[in-house]
Amino acid sequence: MKKIRVATGNPHKLAEISAILKPFGIAVERLEAEKVEVQDDDVVAVARKAAEFLCPRYGDYVVVEDTGLYIDALGGFPGPYAEYVYRTIGLRGVLKLLEGVADRSAVFRCAVALCLGGEVRVFVGETRGRIAEEPRGSGGFGYDPIFIPEGSSLTYAEMGEEAKNAVSHRGRAFAALAAWLLSSNF
Ligand code: IMP
Numbered sequence: 001m002k003k004i005r006v007a008t009g010n011p012h013k014l015a016e017i018s019a020i021l022k023p024f025g026i027a028v029e030r031l032e033a034e035k036v037e038v039q040d041d042d043v044v045a046v047a048r049k050a051a052e053f054l055c056p057r058y059g060d061y062v063v064v065e066d067t068g069l070y071i072d073a074l075g076g077f078p079g080p081y082a083e084y085v086y087r088t089i090g091l092r093g094v095l096k097l098l099e100g101v102a103d104r105s106a107v108f109r110c111a112v113a114l115c116l117g118g119e120v121r122v123f124v125g126e127t128r129g130r131i132a133e134e135p136r137g138s139g140g141f142g143y144d145p146i147f148i149p150e151g152s153s154l155t156y157a158e159m160g161e162e163a164k165n166a167v168s169h170r171g172r173a174f175a176a177l178a179a180w181l182l183s184s185n186f
Pocket of ligand 1: 010065066067068069082086140141142143144156168170
């Protein structure tokens with residue numbers, strides 16, 4: 001079976017990526033690599049820079065993923081700082097910032113950087129949606145209880161893994177990666 005190695009310490013991400021790539025016949029393994037701290041306002045640049053560091057060390061088919069949550073009414077906050085905001089003010093803090101705000105639209109943006117032949121190629125997946133009034137659901141991780149993807153009334157955390165992956169930012173980014181890999185001589 002064809003295989004990629006994903007540099008992440010997040011077991012939820014790894015499980016999602018494995019499920020997303022399984023139908024494409026692509027296996028996923030965790031790459032135990034040092035955490036690369038890259039700061040940039042754009043997840044594409046974050047993923048690309050991290051991959052540029054890892055590619056020479058770990059070689060082909062290494063993948064780095066970075067995700068941001070951009071809330072329109074907050075000028076795109078927290079964007080690529082979503083991890084820090086989650087750890088500090090948390091979901092309750094984000095909901096507090098949106099108290100009384102009518103426009104709750106937001107977008108999840110996922111960048112997937114692939115190392116191949118000494119180059120980095122980036123695939124992007126986006127899912128628009130809105131921020132719920134209250135956390136709902138017990139599935140998933142991170143902001144899942146407060147993100148309602150467009151076309152759904154359920155949060156990611158209420159949808160279940162398969163339904164989330166079918167519409168999620170990560171599902172779209174990794175499907176694009178899989179399509180590209182399978183059309184190359186992977
Ligand atoms: P990072 O890509 O690991 O830096 O993720 C940034 C932040 O967004 C972390 O707090 C994650 O928990 C959160 N996050 C990433 N992907 C998802 C997702 O699919 N659903 C909900 N939260 C996510």
